[in-house]
Amino acid sequence: MIRNYIKTAWRNLSRNKGFMLVNLLGLSIGISATLLILLWVKDELTYDRFQKHYDDIHMVVANRDFKNRVFTDYNMVLPMARELQQADPLIRNATVTTQNYDLLLHVKETKLRKGGLTVGDHFFDIFSWKFLKGSPAHALSDPSSIVLTASAAKALFGNEDPVNKTIRIVEEKRDARVTAILADPPGNSAFRFDFLTPFNYNDPATKQMMENWVGSSWRVYVQTAPGADIKRVDAVINRVKKQHDPGDKISTYFTFPMKRWHLYDEFKEGKNVGGMIEYVRMFIIVAIIILLIACVNFMNLSTARSEKRSKEVGIRKTLGSGKLRLVLQFFSESMMLVLIAFVVSIGIVLLLLPSFNQLVNKKLELEFGQPVFWLGSLAIIIITGILAGSYPALYLSSFRPVKVLKGVFVSSGKTALPRHILVVFQFMISILLISATIIVYQQIQHIKDRKTGYDAHNLLMITGTEETEKNFAVIKQELLQSRTVTAVTRSSSPITQVWWKSGAPDWNGKPADLNVIISGIRTDLDFTKTMGIRLLQGHDFTGNPADSASILINKAAVEAMGLEHPVGMEMRFGDEKYQVIGVTGNVVMESPFQPVDPMLTFYKPNATGVISLRIADEIPVKKALTSIEAVFKKYNPAYPFEYQFADNEFGQKFISEELISRITNIFAGLAIFICCIGLGGLAAYTVERRFREIGIRKVLGATISQVLLLIGREFLKLVMIAFVIAVPLTWWLMYHWLQKYTYHIHISILVFAAVGVLVLLLALLVVGLNTFRAAMANPVRSLRTE
Template identity: 35%
Template sequence: MFKHNFITILRSFKRNRSSFIINLIGLSTGLACTLLIALWVQDEFKVDQFHENKDRLYQILERQTIADETSVSFTTVGMLAETLHEDFPEVEYATAVTHYSWFPKFGLSTGGDRLIKSTGQFVSEDFFNVFSYELLKGSRSQVLKDRNAIVISRSTAEKLFGSVEEAVGKTVQWHLADLERDAMVTGVFDGPPAHSTEQFDFVISFEIWKEMSPAVLNWGNNGTHIYTSLKEGASLDEFNNKILTLLQSRVENTNRELFATPFAEEYLYGKYEGGQRVGGRIENVRLFSIIAIFILLMACVNFMNLSTAKALRRAKEVGIKKAIGADRSVLVRQYLGESILLAAIGLCFALIIITLILPKFNEVTGKELSMSMDGSTILFMILVTVLTGILSGSYPALYLSQFNPAVVLKGKLSNSKSELLIRKGLVIFQFALSVILIVSVIIVYKQIDLLQNKDLGYKKDQLIYFEKEGQASNSLEMFTTELKKVPGVLDVSSTSNNIIGSYNKTSGVDWEGKDENEPIEFEVVDVDYDFIETMGMTMKEGRSFSRDYGADKTKIIFNEAAIDAMSLDEPVSKHVSLWGEDREIIGVVNNFHYESFYKEVKPLLFKIDPDKTIFVMARIRGDETQKVISDIRSFYEKFNPGYTFDYVSLNDKYQEQYASERQIGLLSTYFASLAIIISCLGLFGLAAFTTQSRIKEIGLRKIFGSSIPSIVVLLTKDFTKIVLIAIVIAIPISYVLATSWLQGFAYKTSVGVWVYVFAALLALIISWVTVGYQAVKAAYINPVKTSRE
């Protein structure tokens, strides 16, 4: 019986070659899409899951409410780790981390001329007890005991010393700006794995950072990441209740609250609104998982539609089998076997498609995915394929197997209204989803265009920055003066913040009329002279810093948001206190976006302190960019022997903030295209069958004088109605989805009616082209020939 069914299935494929090819293309494309997204989703869920104590590993965050607006900060007080470890018995370990992204790359050397650039961060003693980075050399509890210790990665050890074994006990010089220190290698770790959100080359004792930045000792400041692991059996809720008001006991009149959140969940669930977790990257995971399911469903719909549409052709086969004794279950198994076999063939083609497009998919997603044929992967593929076969074949199998043999053999079987309604409903589902995806793609790209072209309050183009180090740091004023003489360099200054993100906040600003019950956090940016001019910022009132005024190091400049938050009228010439030091306001700079468009512009202050700047900013001429950069490199390496010139384009750094959105846009475009193609395949097949079944009618109409255009309109009219219904259903759904996605941005694009009109017209044009081809082809057939059939 199996052999017989198998041969029957193959004959069916051969006899219905066109529908077989359409179904095969649809199913293989749907399966390829599903498997690719499954690979991506699986990889997303692996991030930060490698830590041995992940179920007890937490990050301490701050919740702050100002003027009824609650926000969450991922940084907090630098001294908090020590306090947690000493005063809270449920805390097993706690560590403070100054994140590597805040610094330029460090220079590491072994005392000779050779200097390598590496990513480093300052961490407190229990860092390797909190996190499970594998130590190849050294003890977790001992490697950071010494304040002059440095723990380096395997790759760094091999670059500096040739091997891991040679590194331990050796002295390394590290360079950061004008600071140069010796450190002893006390341990070597294997390096963060690919699925770690933290990627760094070495760590240095947090004690050095306390010395470099005494502000970290102030409980009124934040700017440090704090992580802790709780003891077995400790309650997170009880711990959060204890630390909630810890800051209030250390800082007067503060509205900052602490809470702990699972570190392993932050990658996927790290988005907060109103002080509460509301999602994050998990939204993208859900979105693309749903898209994968829908695209596979669309392929299954094609199979259902074409199978039921051709049911009359297989009716006699069913009638004869039933007449000779085959019961319904036998027929159901045969037709389900047919769909499962087709899905299996589709899987083979899907694997070929994945092999071809996986490199491009990795490029778009920024991952290194591979189709490993392990047991779980093979089981997943088999499961998806079988489910796809059963889903796509279940309705046709049940529909075909119910035919009455007496009615079938008498030739009285015809398409029922319910069958036609089901087929039309399935087409509506396909095109509704296509319209939703088209609208989504347009809105994502409109938002990305806004992010890329909105006035930021400064000019990011033709602006580069690089770290201040070596002689350039020791003689900063001379360096910037000489750099300005390089042809093509228009302006130069230095800063502690590259204006992409928040780095250092304080609530230590006081002024006359301040409401002590509403403390305000300010972003603190240390700058050199000419910074505002170099960045292309504009002053709302007052002036910027100038060497023409000898006492500007005691002055301060705020942004508009700060002045509004402080409720100051005519702020220029008024005095404020910054950490107890009197400063005069000399100007107010127009608001500029130093954080992403997900957030409103927050209060910020500038103060002159070249010694605390980290980056040199240079605006260059745009017509000969590469030549100017080449000249800067030559000057830099001559002025700063032993150091390499590594620069970053501010525009590129800005675009990195929205890499995820661009990925969504690009992937959505690909998936929308796939959905449209699959929809068109199904529509093409149905149109072909419909026109074939009406071929005699078409011939008669032509004989009685109908024109070709009127016949084409006749054949496309029913499909047009179906697509219009799909559009009516899709537009309100797409509006709700688009509005929900845009709510995450503080600044969002407008969604005009034209977006929906364009999507509707595109769907109609696609359907007309798909159906019109078959209609025109049928209309041109000789009516004499069709009347004989």
Template identity: 40%
Template sequence: MKSVNPPPFATRLLHWFYASPQAEELEGDLDELFQQRVREVGLKQARWRYVRDVVSLLRPSLMKRKEKRYSKPTHTTMLRNYLTIAWRNLRKNTAYSFINIGGLAVGMTVAMLIGLWIYDEVSFNQYHPNYDRIAQVMQHGTFNGKVDSQVANPGVLGPEIRAKYGPTFKYVVQASWPGSYILSLGDNHVSKEGIYFEPDGPVMLGLRMRQGTYSGLKDPYSIMLSESVAKSLFGTQNPLGKTLKVGRKYAVKVTGVYEDLPYNTSFRNVKVIMPWALWLIDNPWAKTMRNPWGSNFSQTFAQVADHITMEEASGRIKNVKLANVSKEEARYNWVVFLHPMRKWELYSEFKNGVNTGGQIKYVWLFGIIGIFVLVLACINFMNLATARSEKRAKEVGIRKAVGSVRSQLINQFFAESYLVVSLAFLVAVLLVLVLLPPFNEIADKKIEFLWAHPQFWLMSLAFIGMTGLLAGSYPAFYLSSFQPLSVLKGTFRVGKWAAIPRKALVVLQFTVSIVLIIGTIIVYQQIQHAKNRPIGYNRNGLVTMGVEKEISDHFDAFRAELKSAGAIEELAVSNSPLTGVWNTNGGFDWAGKDPNLAVDFPNANVTYEWGKTVGWKVKQGRDFSREFATDSSAFIINEAMKQFLGFKNPVGKILKWDNKPYTIIGVVSDIMAESPFYPVRPSLYHITGSDYQGNMVLRLHAAKSPNQSIALIEQIWRKYVPNVPFQYEFVHQQYGAKFKSEERIGTLSAYFAVLAIFISCLGIFGMASFVAEQRTKEIGIRKVLGASVINLWQLLTKDFAVLVLVACVIASPIAWYYLTDWLREYDYRVTISWWVFVVAAAGALLITLITVSFQSIKAALVNPVKSLRSE
């Protein structure tokens, strides 16, 4: 039988996959087998079996090649590919990349600064090792029909708590109020803030001793210095055992040097600590007073024992004062309680006996602002990514057509998102380092970047992760959902519904921005409203300073010399400063008073010239005068007191104080001595004795410049007090300090509002660029048909203007609701006017139009020939 050739294509496959000798050998074997099968089963069947045998031989080789060709890349390779493509896209679209990275960087910078500020607030006082077990002993008392909470305590309260509730507490410490003290070492005189503590004070606070021990305050004539003060006085010498003078009275020995306290502690300004026993020596009246439980002049701090909770300890001591006071004092319903150190900074406000919060409201406020500003930046990323969807649709379609699955596309877009976020984070860190000093200045902080805190970096990684996820999720899932068939056939259209999410996000952006703008305006109005409030005296040209003993002993001579030199117009002394209340008293009675009403009023003892010096306004009766000897037993009251007493004409009425009769000789305008945001308390003024101690107020001569007057005052001061630094302060500066907290909040809110608007406008600018690019041919056709630049500008800007107006409508009620709630905290407050919302809306609209107009006019001025050339 004649030989038959096997199928040629199968033979060729053998030679493609095998080397020549092996292929020829295999071909010979298969050919012999093929000829045998032809004889046995026929030609057709033999050919199928020949192909089967060849495939069987080639299968292992084919599988190896397939595995080699199509083996999955490693995760590292995939990630590198994703990042490479992402980097190319960023470089290819520089404007888009700048807007995204810049917007996110600004948002992250704001969020980081706010985060550092919040961390500083919530970690306040954590420098002290036992801060969660330390508390200030406070008391509630019912005065004038309202519950008042105060930190001042009787000097006998601490010893009483130790005696009766010793096992409940680890330490109970009496302390003075912080004050400025002159330290003298030879001819070197410095003024530093200090405090008097019982010996357990330093160990309770956990001060970090650099030299000496905690037991240094056991000697009544000892002193502990902060490290900076010790260095300024002694340089590199060892200060232990050295003697200083406090004022000019007492020589004290340095028994300890402690590390300067950080700025975020309640005792941050305490640079000097002296023994409580020395304070009692300097103020002997504290031990000899007739009613020791009726005078609140000291502070009391305590550390609860380890086996008891703060609440239990507070409950045990609540009646410790009530059990010791007289029947008259018991009418105040004294309740002693503990205010934990962990709440001093954030929960320091009490209203009618209830802790209503405090600084914590600003922690929440700025925390929410930080989140919103970051969300605004993320919205820019999402909006710009989806706005570019038509340009990237073909990319998605082609990649899907060549085998990319949706998960790979999602990973690609997330890679782009995380690359942008990581670059933005690096830029944000640099911005934070640059902006931290001015931010500290505004916020009255000393915040440092947390380089050495692992928690910060862990939070930063989580921050990047969450931001990348938030910013990239919508583009990733949206763009990866495009169908390749419709994209590549050219029938893909984004559609009108695809723009709705972008428009909603733009509305959200401007809603937040407009709320911040309205809030900034209202905060500014509230501050100005309080600043413009009548203060009851003329603060222009008023200077205040302390009264040294030499001045008190020669008060009349000092006053006469200043006046004859033309330095001042008048001078007076009071036991309380003009801008504060340091003394209140009870024990008052008058005709028609409710016998069950317990009262307590600010009561200032002043010299005769007080009214003339401060320029108060006498509404009824007359001022104090040296011509009336009876004025030593007279009161001048303010208008709030007149209203409280219920007298239509109080002049001549008798007001008893501890059963001693005083005649009301005058009524003056309410003097703003305390917070300008709250009502002035009913107050009294009476003539001081011959001991002129307290605060001196001087009215500078109007005919001389302040510098000339101050120089003359200092010259005469040094004549009387040569070894004490001359220190003074203008009253308007002290009064201005009352607005610092609100001004700080207003300034920060204004900056955040500006940044929010900037981020929103950055996104609007980017979107306007893409809208103008997408509508290039439409603009060209309209120009050919006669449309003017104004017509085209209106066409491109009206959509954005409508979105901003919608945001204004949404933002206005939200802002009104929250700002009304904020203003309720102030008794003296501004009313929210309708024009504030109009101004905010007009401002946002104007900024938007300016932002969009650049791209709109640029697109409208393009030559239509260039736009339509591709058609």
């Protein structure tokens, strides 16, 4: 029986090659797009799941309640992990790490800058990494040890066995012994590193910080007992911190589980409000929609061919076929077509994966060896086959044999209504997707065009070293004398990042209940000049010794602190006193999507680490870089010349949004393309059904334009209905999406007008091309049998 269904299905499909190819193209593109999206979604949803203790790993986080806002802080004090390790049986293990940082590693003639972490005890007890050489128990037992990833070991040692070999850490002027090699962390890991080193608790500076319960610069992680009461664990963490730091009145500590690190990493006013999960959900919906659009094509084209299949149904029923058998026959056709489309789509995905991986910056692959892949594939085939074949199977099997065999079967307006609804649905979704992508693009451009408060053009940033700090004066002098550079300064952080936050200082007249979070940066002379920061009041640093007790504050600080005449005011951090000498404009150093924090700029030329310089506009950048490199090679020969342009670094803040925008653009384009395929096929069958009518109208004097309008207006009416439904729905969805941004655009009606015209023109083009052939045909051909 099944064999007969398959044989009959194949005969029907092969006899109607045009019908099969149109549907095959639509379904193949739809399934390919769905597979690509699902690969991306799977990668996002499986972040860190390779960790053995995935469900029990937590990061310790603090909500710091400043009056102007609640700041969620991932930075903890260094000794916290040691105390939590012994604090409660519910905490199995606790460890501390630095944030990721770069070191210059030197082996023989090879010098490479690699990123890594310094980690505390129990790091390998909590986190699971694949050891290629060495063991977790002894890898970091020696303070002079270093653990490398496989790729880092290959880059530094080539094909040599690196274990027990020595690496020179240039910045720290010490040697480290390689004790283990790890497999590279997976792409969907929260941790990215090339090396790991242990804390040296015998080092005097580390010993001092282990007694410091105020300075927060480290990440603390805990592994809880399975099924532990998290509220109790949070209470333990708060108790431990407050016992050692009673003055910490503004902080509430809590555990943030690993399962939420990647997808739910956004906090607003101390509340976890989401993150990447929003885009994951959005793309799951997009995948479903694209597949639905492809299925709708099949439904429409199958029902449009109903007149051709009606006699077949009538004969089958007359010969004793029941409705169930007919339904199964039509389902077998849809399943066979979907199966072929799936095979084609696998080829398409394999072809496109390298480009798609480059687009999304991942290493996605089809896991043919995993049972999950085949189960998922089977589910896609069955679901798509059922969706695509359900309406045609039920509709075609419902024909009454008496009518169709008498030749009185007529496709009425009532039978065409479902097809019209499906066409409206297709174009409604396409209009929604296209409009949404334009609005997302406009929002990104709006934020990019936001005034940053500094001039990023030709602004170069170079990480400082001990040698550049020692030789800074002569480096600056030679750069300025070369006329390649117009200004040079140095600061404690790049202009694109904030590395220091604190509570606001004290001043006379400060309200008792005011506790404002501020950002801070230490700078040298010519900071505002080099960065192009506007000075609103007062004056800049002059280089006099008195400047060490002077600060600049930004406009946001003036507003947050409620200061009327800030210049000349005294501000105090404990025993340290500073005088405000000037007010600068606001500078966007952190997220361009959020308001600028109050900022204090200190004159601390010997506590800096980033050199910034502005290249002269009239000098070609390539020539300027050659000249600048020569100066740095002269005074900093041990380090390679490495730099970043400020505008490129600022652009990194838009990576997620631009990625989502590009992906959405591609799949919105695919959606409208699939719609056009279906519309083209539907128009072709409509023209075929009305071929004789068109011939009669031409004989009676109808022009080509009148024939085009006759066929086209039916479809254009459907596109207009789709437009009317899609516009308010899109506006509502995108309005709520924009509310998550402090700075956002206002949705313009022109966006919808442009999209409406575009979709209308596409529909006209598709329908027109299919109608034009019939309109140009000699009417004798269609009327010769009449």
